[in-house]
Amino acid sequence: MDTSYFLVRTYFFLLFLHGFTYSFSSSFPAVGVCPSRCECQHPQHLMCANRGLPTVPPYSSKQEEVLVFSLGGNFIANISALDLARYTALVRLDLQFNRIQNIHREAFERLSSLEELYLGHNRLSNVQAGTLKPLKKLTVLYVNNNDILHVHQQFFTSLDHLVKLRLDGNQIESLQDSVFKDLTNLRYLHLESNHLQHIHKNAFSELAHLRFLNLSHNKLSTLRGALTFSHLQTLTTLLLSGNAIRHVGNKMFQNLQRLSKLSLSNNRIPHLGRRTLLGLSSLKELFMDGNELEEIPAELLDPLKLIEHLDISRNRISNVDSLAFLHLKHLQVLKLNDNILTSLSGDAFRLNPFLRDVDLHGNNWTCDCRMQVLKSWMSAVHSQGKLLDVLVQCHHPASLRGTYLDKVNSSQLEALGNWTHSCRGRGEPKESHGGKLWIKVMQDGTGGKREERVQGDQGGTEPELSPSIEHKESLRSKSRKRAKMGRKSKPQSQQGFPTPSHAGNQRRTPTPSVPSRERFDLLRMYHKWGPSVITDPCVFNHIIITNVTVNQITSNTVVVSWQTRENLGLDEVQYRILFDRFGTPDRFPRYVYAPASSRSVTLQELSPDVTYMVCVEGVVAGSVCQVAPRDHCSGLVTLPEKHTSATSDLQLLTVFTVAGNAMLLLVIGGVWLGRSLKKKLQRRKSAVHVRHMYSTRRPFRPNVASASVSADFTSYQSSRLARLIQPELGDLIEFPCDRFQDTGSSRRDNDLPRFSD
Incomplete structure (x- = not known):
């Protein structure tokens, strides 16, 4: 009972003491203390963020030493001329996430050392001209997420050291001529999430060192002026996503030779000209997803020599030329998903050795003979472990719907409907099965001859042709030989050559395939009629x-x-x-x-x-x-990467081996010699020490230095026996410390009488 009553009284006393101390400190703001509701654990950091402050707190006597002043997350509405006047050493000032509507023109008059100023997420609609002029050392300026409508050139007067500028999240509608004229050292510029509809062709003319430019999520509808970005020759990142762009002019990015990332995502671009991407020879990432592109022609992507990541997903692409990616030797990631593709040739990826990620899902794939080459390419690349799974899910025909292409047998990829000609045109060059050479010899009225090529039927049925003059003579000679041997020669109509028709005044002949006895006849025909008679690839190869x-x-x-x-x-x-x-x-x-x-x-x-x-x-x-x-x-x-002769390698190996052995022998000899010297020194030291400790009856003389340790030990035992017999004499024996340190013989001679028996 008494204990609980005592605890309660103590608790209320502590509360009273705490309240009294707080009221006393608040009613008497002593000079040199930390401002109310702030933290001053570090003398150069004044932390007043998220304290519910309506105004800038009053300064202390040590405000000249403050380098960092954090006032973010409060309810400050205005910055007067005297709020920051005595913080002359400030390097960083954070005023983000307040309710600031007005900043006095002289608010930063004495902050000449300020390097970072954060004014983002406030309610600023305008900044008076000359307000930022005293901040000549300013390198970072955040004015993002405010209500600024217009940006004038006077806004950035004397900010020639500024490196990063954020103006995103405002209501800026246009950029006027040379608006960033004084920002000659600017590297990063954020203008996203505004209402930009017009950009003057010279708006960025003085930003010769700019590396990053973000114009995403604005209201740009066209990019026509080739001079808009022509001065940004050091630009590496350009973001234009989330606009309403419908047209991109030719050579729009011609001077951006250092650009490595370009984003045109989520616009309304239906078509790109073949010279639109000209000049982007250093580009590594291109994002064209979320547009209205309908096709990828052959020469569109050719300027992108170093491209590694290409995203053209979520478009309306129905056709990709088989040569579209021919020159993209460094391509690694390709996204073609969520388009309306029905087929794609596997030849499109044969010359991209670094390709490791291909996204093809979300298309209306028709798994017919046109997909045979793509399936073969996928199987070959998967077997080498160079590519992850490529998800190509069949939508047509109905029998294969939902099945992935790599699970479909080649026998199931048949021609469907009117796609037979496409299978021949888009896949590999068709093979010659007949091995025939058809020529047609036309006779004119004057008795002359002119030839015309006739392609043989690939199905195996030959046109009704008659033999040529040269081949007819060869057949007759063969017939005569067979007749002499007692064989009946077959009529020409039974040998595959119909009887000549004299009414038509034309003759057609089939010549056999090259690996036959008629090769000589083909050569004769070739020399007589020229190369135009060759229509079969097998004949072409051999001749x-x-x-x-x-x-x-x-x-x-x-x-x-x-x-x-x-x-x-x-x-x-x-x-x-x-x-x-x-x-x-x-x-x-x-x-x-x-x-x-x-x-x-x-x-x-x-x-x-x-x-x-x-x-x-x-x-x-x-x-x-x-x-x-x-x-x-x-x-x-092919040669190895480092092709050197075996003889030179052997000589170098021998030299290195001999040098290594020599070094090893030197090290071993040095170690052995050092150990032997060390042992000799230790022996000599120990011998002198034993004589000094136990030779108490006679002085040490150089001429008797060869006496053995056993003799000294015997004398030591005799003195010990004397002590046992006459204890009073033994108690008189002393061993002064200087006796062990002084090795001179004169001192030992003087001490001898003290230890005599």
């Missing part, structure tokens, strides 16, 4: 292409050269160079196409110290031979 060689082999490149019988002038002819690793279980052949005028190709990005097989074949009228061109193949082995 036209010769002398395939490889040279200039390095660790990752090789030059493949070949020759032809003459310079062909055919537009429908080109060359395909196949190269693949030789002797590996996972084969992934790659192709390089060259025009008819080419006679050499440089293969790049090969692996060092790897065996390759290289073949050259012709592509005639979009067809290739189904038989591998073994006569025009060559093997090669």
